Amino acid sequence: MVGIKDIAKAAGVSVSTVSNALNGKKNVGEKTREHILALCKEMSYYPNAAGKSLKNGDANTILFNFSDFDRNFYLDIINGISDYASDNDFDLMICPKKSCEKFMRSGLTSGCIVLDMQMKNDLLLDVASENYPIVLLDRYIESPYMKSIVVNSYTPMAELVQGVIERGYKRFAFLGGPENTDDNKERYRAFMDVLDSNHINFSGKNYYSGDYRQKSGYMAAKIMILSDEVPDCIVCANDNMAIGAMKALKEGGYKVPDDVAVTGFDNSVLAEPMGLTTVDIPDYERGYMAAQYLIENIRGNMDTEPLKISAKVLWRKTVGHGDSVKNRHKR
Amino acid sequence: MVGIKDIAKAAGVSVSTVSNALNGKKNVGEKTREHILALCKEMSYYPNAAGKSLKNGDANTILFNFSDFDRNFYLDIINGISDYASDNDFDLMICPKKSCEKFMRSGLTSGCIVLDMQMKNDLLLDVASENYPIVLLDRYIESPYMKSIVVNSYTPMAELVQGVIERGYKRFAFLGGPENTDDNKERYRAFMDVLDSNHINFSGKNYYSGDYRQKSGYMAAKIMILSDEVPDCIVCANDNMAIGAMKALKEGGYKVPDDVAVTGFDNSVLAEPMGLTTVDIPDYERGYMAAQYLIENIRGNMDTEPLKISAKVLWRKTVGHGDSVKNRHKR
DNA sequence: TTGTAAGCGTTATCAA
DNA sequence: TTGATAACGCTTACAA
Numbered sequence: 042m043v044g045i046k047d048i049a050k051a052a053g054v055s056v057s058t059v060s061n062a063l064n065g066k067k068n069v070g071e072k073t074r075e076h077i078l079a080l081c082k083e084m085s086y087y088p089n090a091a092g093k094s095l096k097n098g099d100a101n102t103i104l105f106n107f108s109d110f111d112r113n114f115y116l117d118i119i120n121g122i123s124d125y126a127s128d129n130d131f132d133l134m135i136c137p138k139k140s141c142e143k144f145m146r147s148g149l150t151s152g153c154i155v156l157d158m159q160m161k162n163d164l165l166l167d168v169a170s171e172n173y174p175i176v177l178l179d180r181y182i183e184s185p186y187m188k189s190i191v192v193n194s195y196t197p198m199a200e201l202v203q204g205v206i207e208r209g210y211k212r213f214a215f216l217g218g219p220e221n222t223d224d225n226k227e228r229y230r231a232f233m234d235v236l237d238s239n240h241i242n243f244s245g246k247n248y249y250s251g252d253y254r255q256k257s258g259y260m261a262a263k264i265m266i267l268s269d270e271v272p273d274c275i276v277c278a279n280d281n282m283a284i285g286a287m288k289a290l291k292e293g294g295y296k297v298p299d300d301v302a303v304t305g306f307d308n309s310v311l312a313e314p315m316g317l318t319t320v321d322i323p324d325y326e327r328g329y330m331a332a333q334y335l336i337e338n339i340r341g342n343m344d345t346e347p348l349k350i351s352a353k354v355l356w357r358k359t360v361g362h363g364d365s366v367k368n369r370h371k372r
Numbered sequence: 373m374v375g376i377k378d379i380a381k382a383a384g385v386s387v388s389t390v391s392n393a394l395n396g397k398k399n400v401g402e403k404t405r406e407h408i409l410a411l412c413k414e415m416s417y418y419p420n421a422a423g424k425s426l427k428n429g430d431a432n433t434i435l436f437n438f439s440d441f442d443r444n445f446y447l448d449i450i451n452g453i454s455d456y457a458s459d460n461d462f463d464l465m466i467c468p469k470k471s472c473e474k475f476m477r478s479g480l481t482s483g484c485i486v487l488d489m490q491m492k493n494d495l496l497l498d499v500a501s502e503n504y505p506i507v508l509l510d511r512y513i514e515s516p517y518m519k520s521i522v523v524n525s526y527t528p529m530a531e532l533v534q535g536v537i538e539r540g541y542k543r544f545a546f547l548g549g550p551e552n553t554d555d556n557k558e559r560y561r562a563f564m565d566v567l568d569s570n571h572i573n574f575s576g577k578n579y580y581s582g583d584y585r586q587k588s589g590y591m592a593a594k595i596m597i598l599s600d601e602v603p604d605c606i607v608c609a610n611d612n613m614a615i616g617a618m619k620a621l622k623e624g625g626y627k628v629p630d631d632v633a634v635t636g637f638d639n640s641v642l643a644e645p646m647g648l649t650t651v652d653i654p655d656y657e658r659g660y661m662a663a664q665y666l667i668e669n670i671r672g673n674m675d676t677e678p679l680k681i682s683a684k685v686l687w688r689k690t691v692g693h694g695d696s697v698k699n700r701h702k703r
Numbered sequence: 704t705t706g707t708a709a710g711c712g713t714t715a716t717c718a719a
Numbered sequence: 720t721t722g723a724t725a726a727c728g729c730t731t732a733c734a735a
Contacts, residue, residue, distance in 0.1 A: 042477075042479065042503075044711095044712060044713090045712065045713065046712080054721075054722085055721070055722045055723075056712090056713085056714095056722090056723095057714075057715085057721075057722060057723080057724090058720085058721060058722075060713070060714055060715090061714090061721090064714080068720060068721080069720070069721080070720060070721085073720080073721085085498055087473075087474070087477035087478065088478075088712080088713075089426070089478060089479045089711090089712050089713070090422075090474065090475070090478030090479065090480050090713095091421070091422040091423075091425040091426040091478065091479050091480060091711085091712075091713090092422075092426055092711075092712030092713035092714090092727090093712075093713055093714080094422040094713090094727090095420070095422040095423055095426055095711090095712075095713070095726090095727045095728065095729090096712080096713045096714050096715085096726075096727050097713080097714065097715085097727080098727075102471075115447065116446070116447070119468070123468045123470065126470075127470040127471070132467075132470075132471035132474060132475070133467065133468060133470070133471050134465055134466070134467065134471070134475070135465070135466035135467065135468075136463075136464065136465065136466065137450070137454045137464060137466075139454065139457075139458040139463075139464070140433075140458070140463035140464050140465070142418075143418065143421065143463060144421070144463070144465070146373075146418030147418065147419070147420060147421030147422065148373065148420045148421065148422050148728085149421050149422060149480065167416055172373070284645055287645075288645065310641065310642060311641060311642055311645060314615050314618075314619065314642060314646060315645055315646070375727095375728060375729090376728065376729065377728080385705075385706085386705065386706045386707075387706090387728090387729080387730090388705080388706065388707080388708095388729095388730075388731075389704085389705060389706075391729065391730055391731085392705090392730090392731090395730080397731095399704065399705080400704075400705085401704055401705085404704080404705085419728080419729075420727090420728050420729070422727085422728075422729090423711090423727075423728030423729035423730085424728080424729055424730080425711090425729090426710090426711045426712065426713090426727090426728080426729070427710075427711050427728080427729045427730050427731085428711080428729085428730065428731090429711075479711095479712085
């Protein structure tokens, strides 16, 4: 691999002059600079990042960590991060969980955006520091070096459930995600609060526990059908599970929304074409913001005030009018 | 950041002993080793990757490059790569186009899997070398240092079109992807060949050019409708465009498959829930294989024989029986 | 079994 | 305007 030395030799100057030329320092003659730059291009020289980072510790690279490959909104988030980072001359590295700790601690990156429940709190608390700020998505950890960006799930979920009730639906099931995640808890809390304030009873056996994947939604709905406990409306903690549930309902001969209404959360790529009523989370935007805060924090303007962003209910055709459901019960 | 020196000082030994202990060299006393390892854990020491890679050039990291954030099968591919890499003690770095060249040339990675049409041939030819093998997905470049893994689109597309014809469909439109991509060319070629061998005429005005995104499929179908050129069957070069086309058809009051049949390609997450007839490409598997070949090539067992992998037609409900379409024409 | 020292590619300091 | 040199954190001969 061609290094700075080779360029120096070819140009007949010292390595420091080459380095200065490349980094836009002004202590180098115009002619020399041009000559050097031309040579670099010609010999296709690229600075070795390891040497660079070793010397000045400054990586100008941010890390994004994720690992649940089923949740395809990641691509939008990455897109947002990527845009902001490259506008600010930061490189972006993306890592699945397995390699992530290494890259966080290796000095190759100057900060990290974390969206992965598998990353343990202890680890993050240990890694985060003055010189290695972290931005958390969908999660909160108290630390002077971590900023949280969390979607306010409560408000839109409350609006959604209230709207469903107003449309005449009465008997609910809730299909939850992983129980340890903050977003699932919040979505469920909103659901319960609205039912309470409408004096609608909800018994624990109508809570079904899933993992945000289609299959778990499918299984949950299968169980409802087999045990003859199909409700008026299945409120799901995300779209994937809602899609899974719809599939099972269809197989079981139930019509959505005539027999059962279904709601999701996320507005994933599937939601719009399937007509799923759901909540839209601005993924590109939160990726962009995450990168923005991270880079500011790296630059020393530490801001770790937790941030809530808002999301919007999208009414689509998987929720109709409860009346039709009532008719079903009558017959 | 705690470095090897700090550990050495704390353990009362030299840095080389620490290094030897960490790298499992046998010239270290049992007691010393244990003591050192314990200290590393305690002080949460992690080797600095820059120093390491600078010294021995050997990064044990592979790079995956992509950038079209709309194509969500990437996640499956990444999953496959990630699994093979971590089973073989390689780290995985993922990069959008913008940062990719830097990471290829930085010495931080020892090889790259490329799935991004925006990466120019010239660049790849320049980067690839004995010490930096590349695996290309969906693309072929002649080079002693690059291996291609390409999906055989021809056979399944031919099978698909033949099947559609046998079901009674006669008038076709083709909705193509980016014209410069090999996979689009091959899909179109198969389509044409089968039409030819069935003596079905196809006029150029029924070729619509898209970019693999939903919107372009939507626009194309809108145009068909507005110009009253709706065919019996729209064969699309990928699923996204097929979904877009279906949306436009629906809005225009056309029923799939009763009025028009639609086929896709990719078996994306959308295909199954929407009942789209398509071709399934084993994404996880090809990611896995790409990682496998790349790592073998890095290890010096260079194999650059281009590889074709096969894909399978999945018949679903967006293709019915051409008879119903014929009825429509009669009325 | 352990320590010393050189060197990987870069940049910063200081001297020429 | 340029060049020599030290330093970054690590590994590896080689010496002790």
